[in-house]
Amino acid sequence: MTDASIYHATSPEAEFGDYVALLKPRVMSLVVFTAFVGLIVAPGSLHPLVAFCSILFIAIGGGASGALNMWYDADIDAVMRRTKSRPIPAGRVSGAEALGLGLALSGLSVMMLGLAANWFAAGFLAFTIFFYVVVYTIWLKRLTPQNIVIGGAAGSFPPMIGWACVTGGISVESLLMFALIFFWTPPHFWALALFTKEDYNNAGVPMLTVTHGRQATRRHIFVYTLVLAPFAIWLGLTSIGGPFYLAVALVLNVLFIWNGWQVMRRSDAQSFADGHKAEKSFFKLSLYYLFLHFAALLVQHWISM
Structure with a gap:
């Protein structure tokens, strides 16, 4: 340093x-x-x-x-x-x-x-x-x-x-809230790194895009969307979950996996040609993804009171 x-x-x-x-x-x-x-x-x-x-x-x-x-x-x-x-x-x-x-x-x-x-x-x-x-x-x-x-x-x-x-x-519930954020974090930040790679390269930070390249990073993003989904759904089956949360989680995770798949299928040439459109879209979705899961927990809590 x-x-x-x-x-x-x-x-x-x-x-x-x-x-x-x-x-x-x-x-x-x-x-x-x-x-x-x-x-x-x-x-x-x-x-x-x-x-x-x-x-x-x-x-x-x-x-x-x-x-x-x-x-x-x-x-x-x-x-x-x-x-x-x-x-x-x-x-x-x-x-x-x-x-x-x-x-x-x-x-x-x-x-x-x-x-x-x-x-x-x-x-x-x-x-x-x-x-x-x-x-x-x-x-x-x-x-x-x-x-x-x-x-x-x-x-x-x-x-x-x-x-x-x-x-x-x-408790199990608090551990699953932890898991939701923990497994969300890598695809969220790796999506950002896909269109800010040179920043990390110039700074000497060994982000995955720098050490393994963008294609490997895209694959990692998609794998993490698959790993994340079961934990998000499992949370809905605990004492703090319920039908409303489960409905929101199912929709969000289908969207997240689908968009992760779209990012993984792209080449660097496609990404540069359209200004990283899919990567930026996935990054934006990731922001809504986490907020809406926790908002759904709040709404479910109030419904269940």
Whole structure:
């Protein structure tokens, strides 16, 4: 890693929005939503204030992970087109500031979640931050093309943490919510990598598209759509599932597999000729795929009340 402290703030004063950007608000929104669903569908209940504080502290923990990720990856972000305008490589925030913010928010979020909900959930949040920053960002990201597969676990923990805030433990249902995100993550990010390959190549990140090529990546995407579908359907057969969720899951997984098949059948020549149309379409579908599954769990919960 290039020492992120070499990125010094060159503007007169960093704006509040720059510090918000360090927390990766778009990623945080996924953390908040899936954790909220896990908390709501869990058996039992929390006082509304405790529930609100639990989600808030999980969100802060997610933001802390984002800040620490940006601190460590500042050298990579500086050479990738889609990340070079981030606060550290753009010179608006120093690496030391990002590191300090990330560490402070990590400690705050874990301590406060323990006080608000329970210490099992707090420990789970601490492990999630550690996994994302140390296991994924520092260790795996620059080491193996399986980086996003293993590292994707960090983004899969939030619904389990939400569930643990209510129950103080883990269950088949929370594990299946984890599996839904875990097996969704690789095809989602590999689809993005198909039309941003040069970014990862220039940054020296061994994404699958760089190490094995686009054709192998397309095959991996399709295989993961097949692996993912049974877990999505199985979730509908548990205590938090039901007819509405199952109907939504069946439609979404047929679409996901079909679009994955379309991506796999394409050649590089076809992809470049139409501006990666199918790959971008699959990537967009993947965003709706995850959101709609968790939204369907919420609706199913309210129907079943």
